[in-house]
Amino acid sequence: MAKICINEDLEMAYEESGAGNGRPIIFIHGVWMSARFFHKQLPDLGTTNHTIALDLRGHGASSHVSEGHTMPTYAADVRAFIKAKGLKDVVLVGWSMGCMVIWDYFKQFGDENIAGTILVEQTPADFKWPDWDQGLFDLPALIHMMSEVQTGREAIFRGFVPMMFKTPPPQDEIDWMVAENMRIPPTIASAVLFDQTVQDYRADLAKVTAPTLVICGNAENKLLPTPAVKFVHEHIPGSSFSLYEDSSHCPFLEETERFNREVEAFVRALG
Secondary structure (H helix, E strand, O other): OEEEEOOOOOEEEEEEEOOOOOOEEEEEOOOOOOHHHHOOOHHHHOOOOEEEEEOOOOOOOOOOOOOOOOHHHHHHHHHHHHHHHOOOOEEEEEEOHHHHHHHHHHHHHOOOOEEEEEEEOOOOEOEOOOOOOOOOEOHHHHHHHHHHHHHOHHHHHHHHHHHOOOOOOOHHHHHHHHHHHOOOOHHHHHHHHHHHHHOEOHHHHHHOOOOEEEEEEOOOOOOOOHHHHHHHHHHOOOOEEEEEOOOOOOHHHHOHHHHHHHHHHHHHHOO
16 A cells, blocks of 8 residues: 655555556545445556545544544545645545545635546435434434444444445455454544534535536435435536445445446546
């Protein structure tokens, strides 16, 4: 795994494939996850494009710095990574919290250096606000989860990972996913969970001005409500929407071939 120095405190780890091929595609993972979750995308899509998967600060093999675990800082880190690598006309693929990082990128920097975005399985707000009842957390649930992440995070992760799939993967796959979750220190895990949960991007979706594809799982046991993900599509002008009936929260792992070909077609259509 390669690393690049973003500033004096932060080295960002990343995997890449197909350097020098076609358009750069950067995959941005969800909360507590890592670049490894995109292991089925990088080599396949890297045959015709330059594919990159990041470890956000505090996650995976990136620096476990104590500060900056907010969506605005993560977005600024992505921008700094793009500049440090000298990338142009990038496609950003966000999964779960990674979508929030993309929305904050557009909120801060507009479409600077961004040719398109693919948003996988995220609602505009994870908290149940008075005018938004489709969030995952109310205040008692958030307090409970933050406490559990501090005191019993492996049990939390082992319960959470299978919930991301329509059909839980084999135990050895669950094990490596939980191991990736466990790389994030408890203090960082709870800090980023809080920041992600209290963000509300409903009013910011219209700021996404690049061509956009919204991907949503639709399994009966799915983690996020389909209407809440569809809200994202409905509020990003000109976006497309793709429903994955056999997926829950991880279409790129559950329906990999379809997902990869859809990403490939989206990137090709950008010209």
